């Protein structure tokens with residue numbers, strides 16, 4: 001199985017590119033969705049997070065108040081590190097199972113969409129690595145507009161990740177998403193036809209599911225990605 005890595009900065013356009021992959025028939029494992037599942041009411045992750053952050057982070061129905069928890073951890077690196085370390089084992093297991101399910105269905109190429117691919121050292125699972133880049137001003141504007149948030153909160157969230165310009169230097173393929181959606185579509189089509197389609201015929205990045213499991217234990221489970 002070939003695992004294509006998809007990453008970038010917050011609101012740089014990873015989900016938008018993911019949707020283009022899905023529309024081309026390539027399945028995507030979305031780490032943000034896995035991270036949501038492991039924080040649902042009553043799960044192991046939920047219990048640990050409530051024990052560490054207190055019941056103030058809960059809504060009346062017992063689910064985590066995500067914007068509230070976000071305000072706390074994105075303005076305080078030490079608290080973010082606590083959250084990362086608590087959730088990392090659950091997220092890594094969740095990602096592992098999603099990959100395994102796709103493997104068992106017989107997919108030869110899948111995309112792993114992880115905002116913190118480099119921070120969590122999951123980049124070594126994936127080849128090629130696609131970084132969706134956007135210029136800083138556009139990134140800020142899109143984040144503020146999408147999440148209806150303040151510029152200060154948006155800057156905190158952007159600064160919680162490795163700089164996008166640094167991620168860009170680690171990429172095999174860079175998609176510049178500063179322009180229009182048509183422009184993005186065009187870049188995707190070119191990249192897809194040149195780079196991705198032929199991957200089905202090349203050697204695998206992952207040879208056995210045991211290897212994926214071993215890696216998920218070793219790196220991500222330690223949660224050292226702050």
Ligand SMILES: CC(C)(COP(=O)(O)OP(=O)(O)OC[C@H]1O[C@@H](n2cnc3c(N)ncnc32)[C@H](O)[C@@H]1O)[C@@H](O)C(=O)NCCC(=O)NCCS
Nearest residue numbers: 009010031032035066067069070073084087115116160161
């Ligand atoms: C703090 C939480 C509750 C805020 O939830 P919210 O719904 O507001 O944001 P959402 O989960 O949709 O994330 C939006 C974006 O924020 C960025 N982000 C999320 N968590 C982190 C983090 N720990 N460090 C840096 N950036 C992060 C990512 O780019 C992500 O795409 C949530 O982000 C969370 O549980 N984060 C910890 C889990 C994690 O590391 N997720 C990243 C996937 S590996």
Ligand SMILES: Nc1ncnc2c1ncn2[C@@H]1O[C@H](COP(=O)(O)OP(=O)(O)OP(=O)(O)O)[C@@H](O)[C@H]1O
Nearest residue numbers: 009010011012013014015016142146179180181184
């Ligand atoms: N080329 C574009 N032109 C205009 N708007 C865009 C473009 N690409 C993405 N957007 C918008 O920018 C916002 C961020 O895009 P998207 O949600 O795909 O980013 P993301 O990298 O997945 O974010 P996150 O890290 O938070 O998951 C969305 O509202 C999306 O509709």
